[in-house]
Amino acid sequence: MQPEPAAPRTGRALILVVEQDPxxxxxxxxxxxQAGYAVxxxxxxxxxxxTAQRLRPDIVVAEILVAGLDGLSVCxxxxxxxxxxxxxxxxFSILAAEQRARDAGADGFLRKPLDDARLVQSIEALLAHQRxxxxxxxGATDATA
Amino acid sequence: MQRLSTGNAALDRILGGGLPKNSVNxxxxxxxxxxxxxxxxxxxxxxxxxxxxxxxxxxSEPLTKVVTYLQELRFADVDRVGxxxxxxxxxxxxxxxPESLAERMAQLIEQRxxxxxxxxxxxxxxxxxxxxxxxRATVFDVASVLAAYDVTALWVGEYAHELTxxxxxxxxxxxxxxxxxxxxxxxxxxxxxxxxxxxxxFLDGEHAFTLSSxxxxxxxxxxxxASGRTYDPQPERLQTGIGGLDAxxxxxxxxxxxxxxxxxxxxxxxxxxxxxxxxxxxxxxxxLLVNFQESPSxxxxxxxxxxxxxxxxxxxxxxxLLHSSPVELQIDTIxxxxxxxIDAHGVRRIVVDALxxxxxxxxxxxxxxxxxxALSQELAxxxxxxxxxxxxxxxxxLGFVVSGKDVSEMSDNTLLLGMELGPDLVRTVRIIKxxxxxxxxxxxxxxxxxxxxxxx
Numbered sequence: 001m002q003p004e005p006a007a008p009r010t011g012r013a014l015i016l017v018v019e020q021d022p023x024x025x026x027x028x029x030x031x032x033x034q035a036g037y038a039v040x041x042x043x044x045x046x047x048x049x050x051t052a053q054r055l056r057p058d059i060v061v062a063e064i065l066v067a068g069l070d071g072l073s074v075c076x077x078x079x080x081x082x083x084x085x086x087x088x089x090x091x092f093s094i095l096a097a098e099q100r101a102r103d104a105g106a107d108g109f110l111r112k113p114l115d116d117a118r119l120v121q122s123i124e125a126l127l128a129h130q131r132x133x134x135x136x137x138x139g140a141t142d143a144t145a
Numbered sequence: 146m147q148r149l150s151t152g153n154a155a156l157d158r159i160l161g162g163g164l165p166k167n168s169v170n171x172x173x174x175x176x177x178x179x180x181x182x183x184x185x186x187x188x189x190x191x192x193x194x195x196x197x198x199x200x201x202x203x204x205s206e207p208l209t210k211v212v213t214y215l216q217e218l219r220f221a222d223v224d225r226v227g228x229x230x231x232x233x234x235x236x237x238x239x240x241x242x243p244e245s246l247a248e249r250m251a252q253l254i255e256q257r258x259x260x261x262x263x264x265x266x267x268x269x270x271x272x273x274x275x276x277x278x279x280x281r282a283t284v285f286d287v288a289s290v291l292a293a294y295d296v297t298a299l300w301v302g303e304y305a306h307e308l309t310x311x312x313x314x315x316x317x318x319x320x321x322x323x324x325x326x327x328x329x330x331x332x333x334x335x336x337x338x339x340x341x342x343x344x345x346x347f348l349d350g351e352h353a354f355t356l357s358s359x360x361x362x363x364x365x366x367x368x369x370x371a372s373g374r375t376y377d378p379q380p381e382r383l384q385t386g387i388g389g390l391d392a393x394x395x396x397x398x399x400x401x402x403x404x405x406x407x408x409x410x411x412x413x414x415x416x417x418x419x420x421x422x423x424x425x426x427x428x429x430x431x432x433l434l435v436n437f438q439e440s441p442s443x444x445x446x447x448x449x450x451x452x453x454x455x456x457x458x459x460x461x462x463x464x465x466l467l468h469s470s471p472v473e474l475q476i477d478t479i480x481x482x483x484x485x486x487i488d489a490h491g492v493r494r495i496v497v498d499a500l501x502x503x504x505x506x507x508x509x510x511x512x513x514x515x516x517x518x519a520l521s522q523e524l525a526x527x528x529x530x531x532x533x534x535x536x537x538x539x540x541x542x543l544g545f546v547v548s549g550k551d552v553s554e555m556s557d558n559t560l561l562l563g564m565e566l567g568p569d570l571v572r573t574v575r576i577i578k579x580x581x582x583x584x585x586x587x588x589x590x591x592x593x594x595x596x597x598x599x600x601x
Contacts (some may be wrong), residue, residue, distance in 0.1 A: 021289065021293060022289075023247075023286075023289045023290045023292075023293045024252065024293040025256070026175055026251060027251065027254060027290075027294055030255050033254075034255075083594040100399050112293075113167045113292065113293060113294055113296075114293055114294050115295040116260075116294075117195075135319060
């Protein structure tokens with residue numbers, strides 16, 4: 001799949017969704033856009049990393065189980081690069097991998113299935129925490145890894 | 146694993162706490178077995194304004210019919226329809242494009258954010274699919290959409306059992322519940338069985354249920370032996386109040402034990418059971434008589450003929466009567482009602498009169514001995530002391546056959562009542578077996594007069 005054209009930055013927070021399941025991608029995009037966010041999609045880890053470096057989204061919401069680089073590797077790569085370290089990363093996975101997400105430096109962890117209210121609340125909380133100048137680490141939400 | 150209530154506590158127990166959340170479940174059974182009522186009960190148990198239940202009809206029953214009959218069900222609060230429980234039809238969109246079902250599901254999730262989606266009938270959509278390959282792809286796509294979101298699905302269908310190995314929806318489903326209706330003599334017995342429940346233990350086997358405007362009433366199969374609880378007869382000894390009889394077994398009957406009273410018709414079994422219950426009331430122990438032959442008025446007459454104070458005695462919290470027709474009721478129904486009353490009234494003594502009648506209520510006679518065994522376990526675990534009567538037609542020298550099975554091995558004690566026909570009728574009693582008690586095994590004469598039985 002070719003990278004989709006970047007959504008114009010409109011002042012809305014930009015979320016990069018990294019997900020290989022088409023149904024999940026569709027629903028995540030729908031609910032996040034409904035909540036007022038701009039959404040970019042990536043279907044595998046390499047595309048996710050390239051898109052994140054190019055667009056500098058506010059948040060990356062990544063499944064672990066994606067082709068190429070897995071979601072945790074994407075997270076580690078972003079957090080080890082000073083240019084992308086400030087991007088908030090939420091691991092949103094079918095796997096019960098909260099500790100692995102924490103070890104990879106993720107700012108939050110949510111377990112699937114998708115509960116749109118919980119996802120949006122977690123993202124709002126992490127963004128609010130970041131706006132207060134606290135950096136992405138230590139956001140006080142139940143999704144904090 | 147999070148669970149979703151079916152709206153039916155007994156069914157939730159069978160399922161190990163309810164259906165797993167975010168699962169796809171099939172409710173299958175032939176027309177008229179109660180599938181739609183089960184699904185609607187679940188719908189009204191779970192719908193909220195924030196996370197409603199969406200009930201979708203297809204090409205099996207018109208939506209108007211489903212909603213019309215819905216209003217006859219007591220649990221269906223019509224004011225919640227359209228707010229917490231949404232009814233809609235997929236008939237038109239799917240008629241030409243059954244493969245669009247996944248797209249419809251995704252749209253529905255986006256619009257309604259449902260906690261539960263019911264599709265009734267799912268099988269009707271299968272019949273619209275042009276070929277099995279496309280149906281398989283459609284089922285996969287629908288399951289993928291449903292798996293993505295925090296929603297639990299119920300696919301209702303008039304599937305026959307043979308289809309479970311062939312249709313792809315059965316491979317995709319996390320749970321399968323089958324409803325069956327079986328003709329048993331002049332009555333219809335209904336059974337529910339969990340065929341599959343991924344990642345969860347459940348109570349297997351067939352569970353009886355009845356249907357009414359209140360929904361399904363489910364009677365989980367009695368599996369006393371499987372509960373893992375053990376019991377020991379308690380050392381406390383109880384009296385029957387029959388002079389001479391209690392002296393035959395040390396100083397009485399151990400609490401929590403079961404005693405079989407075996408003898409021909411007219412030998413005094415019912416009366417002996419009544420004595421045991423009456424003595425219990427006098428000792429502050431509520432009792433329950435489960436009786437299939439004599440009506441409550443007939444029993445009242447018998448007791449009055451012995452000068453017993455029936456008004457003081459026959460009260461639910463003293464001596465409760467459960468009179469039931471074995472022809473009309475299914476055995477699980479009777480046993481669950483029996484256990485309910487034991488728990489509700491704190492019953493400590495029970496008489497089941499007679500096992501032969503109870504066996505007529507069993508749809509499968511081969512399972513009857515399992516029921517008796519499980520029942521005696523349940524009673525013992527509750528510390529309830531029991532007497533079970535049995536007609537001696539079909540008696541072996543020391544055992545009593547009911548439905549082809551010797552039931553004497555399931556009781557702790559066995560009393561044999563006899564009738565000797567000579568110039569006079571002589572009734573006799575002897576103890577032929579006890580567990581945990583020394584006993585007098587000699588033949589004793591039993592007399593019936595006012596105020597009851599005397600053993601000499």
